[in-house]
Amino acid sequence: MTSSRFVITVIGGDKVGIVAGITSVMARFSVNIVDISQTTMQDLFTMIMLAENKDSDFDLSAFQKAMSDEGDRLGVEVKVQHEDAFRFMHRI
Amino acid sequence: MLIHPEEILETIQMLKMEHLDIRTVTMGISLRDCSHPDVDVFNENIYNKITTSARDLVKTTEDVQNLYGIPVINKRISVTPIAIVAESCKTPDLVSVARTMDKAAEAVGVDFIGGFSALVHKGFTPGDLRLINSIPEALASTNKVCSSVNVATTKAGINMDAVALMGKIIKETAELTREAGGIGCAKLVVFANAPEDNPFMAGAFHGIGEPDCVINVGVSGPGVVNAAVRELEDPDLGEIAETIKKTAFKITRMGEMVGREVSRRIGADFGVLDLSLAPTPAIGDSVAAILEAMGLERCGTHGTTAALALLNDAVKKGGSMASSSVGGLSGAFIPVSEDAGMIRAVEDGALSLEKLEAMTSVCSVGLDMIAVPGDTPASTISAIIADEMAIGVVNRKTTAVRIIPAPGKDVGDRIEFGGLLGSAPVMRVNPFSSETFIARGGRIPASIQALTN
Numbered sequence: 001m002t003s004s005r006f007v008i009t010v011i012g013g014d015k016v017g018i019v020a021g022i023t024s025v026m027a028r029f030s031v032n033i034v035d036i037s038q039t040t041m042q043d044l045f046t047m048i049m050l051a052e053n054k055d056s057d058f059d060l061s062a063f064q065k066a067m068s069d070e071g072d073r074l075g076v077e078v079k080v081q082h083e084d085a086f087r088f089m090h091r092i
Numbered sequence: 093m094l095i096h097p098e099e100i101l102e103t104i105q106m107l108k109m110e111h112l113d114i115r116t117v118t119m120g121i122s123l124r125d126c127s128h129p130d131v132d133v134f135n136e137n138i139y140n141k142i143t144t145s146a147r148d149l150v151k152t153t154e155d156v157q158n159l160y161g162i163p164v165i166n167k168r169i170s171v172t173p174i175a176i177v178a179e180s181c182k183t184p185d186l187v188s189v190a191r192t193m194d195k196a197a198e199a200v201g202v203d204f205i206g207g208f209s210a211l212v213h214k215g216f217t218p219g220d221l222r223l224i225n226s227i228p229e230a231l232a233s234t235n236k237v238c239s240s241v242n243v244a245t246t247k248a249g250i251n252m253d254a255v256a257l258m259g260k261i262i263k264e265t266a267e268l269t270r271e272a273g274g275i276g277c278a279k280l281v282v283f284a285n286a287p288e289d290n291p292f293m294a295g296a297f298h299g300i301g302e303p304d305c306v307i308n309v310g311v312s313g314p315g316v317v318n319a320a321v322r323e324l325e326d327p328d329l330g331e332i333a334e335t336i337k338k339t340a341f342k343i344t345r346m347g348e349m350v351g352r353e354v355s356r357r358i359g360a361d362f363g364v365l366d367l368s369l370a371p372t373p374a375i376g377d378s379v380a381a382i383l384e385a386m387g388l389e390r391c392g393t394h395g396t397t398a399a400l401a402l403l404n405d406a407v408k409k410g411g412s413m414a415s416s417s418v419g420g421l422s423g424a425f426i427p428v429s430e431d432a433g434m435i436r437a438v439e440d441g442a443l444s445l446e447k448l449e450a451m452t453s454v455c456s457v458g459l460d461m462i463a464v465p466g467d468t469p470a471s472t473i474s475a476i477i478a479d480e481m482a483i484g485v486v487n488r489k490t491t492a493v494r495i496i497p498a499p500g501k502d503v504g505d506r507i508e509f510g511g512l513l514g515s516a517p518v519m520r521v522n523p524f525s526s527e528t529f530i531a532r533g534g535r536i537p538a539s540i541q542a543l544t545n
Contacts, residue, residue, distance in 0.1 A: 007095065009100065009104055034094070035094060037097050041101050041104075046101065048097050060159065061158060064158060079161050081159070081162075082159045082161075083094075083095060085160040085346070085349070086099055086103050088349040089099075090099040090103075092345075
């Protein structure tokens with residue numbers, strides 16, 4: 001593990017309030033957005049964020065749980081994964 | 093964006109739709125420091141060693157799984173072949189050792205523990221015989237213990253006395269686990285050229301050249317390869333090979349990352365990354381489906397061996413580019429019961445035992461998870477093993493047999509094992525006898541391929 005950055009993906013049906021809901025959880029955990037983009041995968045709304053929290057006591061599992069719960073509330077699937085999961089697979 | 097969204101979505105799709113997973117994180121533990129003539133002390137020693145070394149294995153693996161969002165299906169342990177470390181125990185049977193392994197596996201929360209094993213390719217020690225004769229009872233009275241016996245190597249030839257004995261042991265194991273369809277045999281592998289660092293069960297053991305504690309990782313992903321091949325528009329076979337190679341590269345990188353992080357956190361050596369396309373009963377997560385995606389109407393028809401050779405080679409090439417630690421078996425597995433496409437091919441009459449045997453000469457393992465009628469003679473099972481061992485010895489590769497003579501079942505029946513083991517259609521064996529051949533015993537000498545020094 002080389003960084004404190006995470007890739008957050010939000011996949012589901014589009015509706016009002018997804019970005020607001022997700023980002024408010026991120027704010028609560030002091031997670032900063034480094035980059036953000038939006039696209040579609042198989043007709044599903046897909047938001048991808050590169051996010052960061054450098055605090056040494058950052059509780060990743062609590063953040064993952066809060067994000068996942070918020071996703072359930074909004075009817076979308078939210079995943080928080082360390083950026084290496086993507087970097088390792090596609091880059092050498 | 094620092095990582096391209098397309099790359100992110102490709103990974104997400106592999107995980108979400110195509111069943112990409114780390115099949116197993118397997119901790120290899122040396123038990124060489126546990127030997128003791130008193131079997132009770134020995135059992136206490138191995139229990140302490142296993143539960144101490146693997147204390148944090150499950151928790152750490154789960155933490156890493158959550159960090160990367162990549163499912164790790166199984167956590168497992170492999171240990172030094174028990175026949176070696178229990179050689180000095182003066183007890184006629186070693187079933188208590190298997191029970192101790194089971195108890196230790198339960199205590200640390202792993203799914204399987206392998207290494208109730210013996211290496212007898214050139215001959216038996218008294219300890220080897222005690223272990224082998226304990227296998228049926230050991231597998232019948234434990235849940236998580238897996239057993240393997242190496243009966244042949246390219247350098248030593250084939251120990252036909254061991255082959256003959258294993259036919260009987262397999263029959264006895266099936267009989268003792270009759271109630272569960274002979275499931276004991278699903279935890280027992282007979283090997284030629286067994287790898288010392290294989291993380292996959294039932295054949296995993298911790299080889300004698302390995303360090304004290306090591307993390308080996310098995311990655312799967314037939315579903316991902318299947319989807320990638322099916323996405324191509326009217327490809328030629330060279331393009332298919334190229335696509336499989338690239339896909340294998342990506343999957344292997346993922347496994348390497350997880351393996352290194354788990355071993356770093358535990359403080360153990362990182363051993364090998366084994367990319368083996370290991371199917372699961374889930375639809376699409378099938379090696380047969382990949383072969384059919386190449387244009388075969390059913391797996392098992394003419395052309396299947398060539399298609400499998402292409403697949404296995406491309407997987408190895410992609411894997412070896414992705415990691416310098418590729419080891420174990422690394423290739424394509426063709427277990428019948430665990431692969432929905434293989435089961436269908438058998439039930440449609442497209443895939444026979446003979447064809448499977450041919451396929452094993454070009455893929456990474458052997459006759460795997462095959463059910464045969466319960467009344468198949470032990471000598472026929474031994475002869476099936478001998479054929480498979482010959483393929484491994486002559487081709488300088490690992491081959492294995494995991495066969496279940498399903499008690500009370502005949503061709504056309506199906507036995508259900510459940511979970512990753514799936515369900516096995518009972519296959520036809522050749523009705524002519526091999527009894528006299530197997531009864532001769534002795535050793536088939538090492539082949540000329542062994543004389544490389």
